[in-house]
Amino acid sequence: MTTVTGAGDRSDARRNRARVLSAAGEAFAERGLDVPLGDIARRAGVGAGTVYRHFPSKHALVEAVFAQQLGELVASGERRMSRSAPTEAFFGFILEVVGTTRSRATVCDALDADASWPRPVLTATVARLHQLLETLLRAAQRDGGVRPEIGPDDVVALTVGCAAMLRVRHDRAAGIRLVRLTLDGLRPSAPVVTEGRSFRDNRGPHPAPACEQCGTVLTLRPTGRPARYCGAACRQRAHRSRPSP
Template structure:
C-alpha cells in the first residue's frame, strides 16, 4: 500500500526542521561541535529520529545551520534593496552582516576548521550573498554614495575586519561607533590617507636635540631612549654635578 503524504504532514516536517535548526544554532554557539545530536533533539522538543531523518550527519546539520544564517542575511539585503535608496541599502546590509557576525562565529569556526566537508548547500548560499553584495555595491556607486574604486573583495575584507573589531570590544556601542567610522571610509571624500601620498610635517623641522652639558647637537637613534649627552665626558660631568643624596 502506498503511503500518501498530506499537506499537514509536510507542514509538520517543515516546522520540525526549523525547530531543529534553531536549537542546533543555539547549541553549537554554546558548546561547539561536540554537542551530541541527542541534546539538540531534546532542546528542539523532537525525537532523535526526527533529527537524523532531516540531517543524517552532524556535518550536514552544521552546514544547514550556517546556510540558514547566511540565507537570512540575503533575505534582509533583498528587503533593503527593495525598500531603501541604493546607498542606504548598501550600508544597511553591511551593518546587518557585521552586527550579526557574533551569533555566527562558532558555526563559522567549525566550518572553517575542516575544508574537506562536502557543502553544496552552503556554497550556493555564499554565492547568493556575494552576488547580492556586488549588486548593492554597484547600485550605491552609481548613485554616488560609494567610492568608485572599491570592489566587492574590498568590501568583504572590510566587513570581516569590522566584525573582528566589534567582537574584541566589550562595549557594544563603542564597537558600532568604530564600525560606522570605518564604513565612512567607503564614501566619496577629498583625497586623504587612502591616496598613497606621503605624510609631511607642514610646521617645519623640529629643532635638533642638544647635549645638556655642552649644547652640541645630538644624533637621534632609531631605538632606545633619546640621548641626553654627546659623550662619556659630558655624562660624567653631569653625574659629578648632581647633589649628593
C-alpha cells in the same frame, strides 16, 4: 491500517526541520559545536530520530544551520534594496552583517578550519550573498554614496575585518562606533590615502603636504610656517633654479 503520507505529513516534516535548525543555531552559539545532537533534539521538542532523518551527521547539521543563517541575511538585504535608497541599503546591510556575526562565529570558524567538508548547499547560498553584495555596492556607487574604485572583494575584506574588531570589543556600543568610522572610508568624502599617509582638516580632505622639489611627504609642524622642502639640498636646488632678477 495503512497510513497515507500526505500534505499534512510533509508540513509537519518542514516544521520539525525548521525547529531543529533553530535549536541547533542557538545551541551552537551558546555551547559550541560539541553540543550533543540529543540535546538539540530536546531543545527542538523532537525525538533524536527526527534529527537524524533530516541531518544524518553533525557536519550536515552545521552546514545547514550556516546556510540558513546566510539565507536569512540575503533575504534581509533584498528587502533593504527594495525599501531603502541605494546608499542607505548598502551601508545598512554591511552593518547588519557585521553586527550579527557573533551569533554565527562558532559555525563559521568550524567551516573555515575544515575545508574538506562537502557543502553544495552552503556554496550556493554564499554565491547568492556575494551577488547581492555586488548589486548593493554598484547601486550605491551609481547613487554617489561609495567610492567608484571600491570593488566587492574590498567590501568583503573590510566586512571581515570589522566583524573581527567588533568580536574583541567588550563595549559593543564603542565597537559599533569604530565599525561606522571604518566604513566611512568607503564614502567619497573620505580623505585620499597616498603611500600610507593622508591629511584632513576641518574643510575636508586634502593631499598630504610634499616637498616642492622631490615630492617627499613632509611632516606637519605644530607651529610656524609650513615647510616647503624636505631638507637643505632641495632648498638649495630650488634657489638655484629661480630666474635671476
